[in-house]
Amino acid sequence: MLRRLQLYSTRQSILALKISSLFSLLSCLSSHEYPINVFIYAGCSQEKSQPNSPFEGNLNSFLTSVVSSSSQMSYNSFALGNGSSTSPEGTIYGLYQCRGDLKIFDCSKCIESAANQIGLVCPYSFGASLQLEGCYVRYEHVDFLGKLDTSLTHTKCSKSVSNDVEFFRRRDDVLADLQGAIGFRVSSSGLVQGFAQCAGDLNPTDCASCLADAIGKLKNVCGSAAAADVFLAQCYARYWASGYYNSASDSSNEDQVGKTVAIIVGVLAAVAVLIVLLSVCRRTMG
Known part of the structure; x- marks a missing residue:
């Protein structure tokens, strides 16, 4: 196991x-x-x-x-x-x-x-x-x-666009296309874009099963989100409204970890710079 x-x-x-x-x-x-x-x-x-x-x-x-x-x-x-x-x-x-x-x-x-x-x-x-x-x-x-594993590892969901019927029609077109991916596939429909990928150790049948599961979880977990990512152990599927992907503001708890990482490392970097400056000043005064 x-x-x-x-x-x-x-x-x-x-x-x-x-x-x-x-x-x-x-x-x-x-x-x-x-x-x-x-x-x-x-x-x-x-x-x-x-x-x-x-x-x-x-x-x-x-x-x-x-x-x-x-x-x-x-x-x-x-x-x-x-x-x-x-x-x-x-x-x-x-x-x-x-x-x-x-x-x-x-x-x-x-x-x-x-x-x-x-x-x-x-x-x-x-x-x-x-x-x-x-x-x-x-x-x-x-x-x-080579052993299929569809356990959920990460999700990220943006704000909802629940009243945009055209958006969801386009999104569903993109997700349907991505579900047929073998390996990596990019898709777009109108202003909606997306891509999906399976791990290279999966055969085509298991890849299709993994992506079907990922897309199902994507819809269930993120619902009416304007942008969403779902990563399983051996595949992932992602979509976004054109121009929106880099600015998606709402996310899962896992995404907050990444933000915490950046903040803490930023503090460490500032401390490191301060130590270097103090060391230089000490040598200069000496």
Whole structure:
């Protein structure tokens, strides 16, 4: 049975991002382009490995392989330490995947960021997943590859537009089109746009099942929202009104975690700058 990943908590938020990620995010706030390294969600298993254990060694190898592979392809899966000559406690299965419309260069940058962050968000965890705007990394101690998992991991819903009949007709057209995706698909109808994607380890039949479940949850959870995201363990579906996606204001509790991360890291960055300035002043006065 797969270990259930717990949603990333605010108590771990100090570890969520490197201070360098803050400056990358701030540099994008003045632009209309949505940065691909924006944090969406993370999940960590309760079970922990020991420092310097076989699992930790294989995890480091996995993350190194993920970064290296992402410079060549937008999806790959790995199995490390599962040979008969190795200790079972060191076994690790994992994958990474980039959003289907990203160029390889952007994919690689996103994966590098995700690989650097996942160990900070989920230190010593036997299982973890981390979703950024443009990419996804997941690993487990047990083999999950190719096995359908439609558990809900993250939702985000904007304000309601309950009286706009035309909008909902367009939205339903987009979602119906996205449900037929195999891998990654972008769709639009009038002012409504959306995209959906399955993890690369799913076969077409399981991908269709996952997307049907995601779209069903999207309608049930977000109702009449003008923009909505639903992420399941192995697929996601998203839609928005044109020009609205980057400014969607209402969100789920999980999204508030991301905001908390940014605030805390911002405070840490300010403290770090202040320490540097004080150090410079002290040397100057000395």
